[in-house]
Amino acid sequence: QSALTQPASVSGSPGQSITISCTGTNSDVGGHNYVSWYQHHPGKAPKLMIYDVSNRPSGVSNRFSGSKSGNTASLTISGLQAEDEADYYCSSYTGSSTWVFGGGTKLTVL
Amino acid sequence: QVQLQESGPGLVKPSGTLSLTCAVSGGSISSSNWWTWVRQPPGKGLEWIGEIYHSGSANYNPSLMSRVTISVDKSKNQFSLKVTSVTAADTAVYYCASRGEYYCTGGECHLQYYFDYWGQGTLVTVSS
Numbered sequence: 001q002s003a004l005t006q007p008a009s010v011s012g013s014p015g016q017s018i019t020i021s022c023t024g025t026n027s028d029v030g031g032h033n034y035v036s037w038y039q040h041h042p043g044k045a046p047k048l049m050i051y052d053v054s055n056r057p058s059g060v061s062n063r064f065s066g067s068k069s070g071n072t073a074s075l076t077i078s079g080l081q082a083e084d085e086a087d088y089y090c091s092s093y094t095g096s097s098t099w100v101f102g103g104g105t106k107l108t109v110l
Numbered sequence: 111q112v113q114l115q116e117s118g119p120g121l122v123k124p125s126g127t128l129s130l131t132c133a134v135s136g137g138s139i140s141s142s143n144w145w146t147w148v149r150q151p152p153g154k155g156l157e158w159i160g161e162i163y164h165s166g167s168a169n170y171n172p173s174l175m176s177r178v179t180i181s182v183d184k185s186k187n188q189f190s191l192k193v194t195s196v197t198a199a200d201t202a203v204y205y206c207a208s209r210g211e212y213y214c215t216g217g218e219c220h221l222q223y224y225f226d227y228w229g230q231g232t233l234v235t236v237s238s
Contacts, residue, residue: 001172003155034223038156044230045114046156046205051224089156093223097169101148103155 001094004029004102011108017078020105022090023071028100030071034093037066037075040104041086049088050075077107085109112137114206114229122200122236128193132206132229139182140164142211145189146225147180149202157202161209162189196236203231 005023012018022029022037029035037050048057050066053073063078073092077084090102118130132145139145147159160170162180170178179192193200206229210222 003157006155032223036224038225045228046207046225047228048224048226052220057226091156091158091224097161098171099158099223101156101158 001100004090004092004100006090006102006105009106011110012080013110014080016080017076020075020088022073022102024092025071028092028094029073032093035068035073036091038089039086080109082109112208112227114227116204116206116229116232118232120233122196122234123238124197124236126196128196128200128234130191130204131188133188139184139187144209146207146209147191148205148207151202198236201236203233205229205231
């Protein structure tokens with residue numbers, strides 16, 4: 001199984017919106033509605049931000065939203081804040097009790 | 111609230127065996143969770159290694175399956191990872207995480223396909 005494809009970096013100014021894409025195949029992203037997104041500040045534990053494509057866990061800001069079209073999932077962060085600067089990873093169930101992650105996207109808040 | 115803490119040697123020699131342990135606190139290793147290992151090589155993305163249930167049932171990344179073993183120690187409330195025949199390519203930050211068997215919301219329960227608890231990770235370097 002190959003890693004999901006994410007842009008290496010994205011950036012935006014405070015208050016703006018950004019979208020991070022996550023492209024897979026019919027076997028993972030396109031074949032299951034089990035895409036999740038994680039925020040990772042280096043040196044800390046990754047944090048779940050979105051699960052099952054578009055669901056937000058309790059406690060996660062509604063500025064974070066997820067969607068999927070075909071083999072590509074997306075994470076959108078609206079009203080960018082300085083604290084959103086982090087690495088973001090997508091993950092998808094691939095079937096047969098295995099998972100695959102994306103290569104990660106570094107978000108810079110300008 | 112489950113908390114996970116990785117521990118183990120930070121340096122392993124090539125061709126040797128990498129061994130890590132993840133201590134579980136705030137919950138029982140025998141609860142309805144899959145206990146997972148994920149790694150991140152320097153400058154690269156996350157890679158799912160595998161997972162185990164308290165019953166001993168395990169699932170592995172096909173690309174690593176021949177070298178990886180995950181086990182559970184109920185008496186110590188922890189689970190472990192072993193990777194044999196390591197090379198420099200196994201140098202990475204290793205994370206333990208957990209995935210519930212199911213979650214319930216709005217009166218309905220669904221199988222869980224995401225990782226909700228993570229450790230902070232531990233760096234393992236493979237070098238002579």
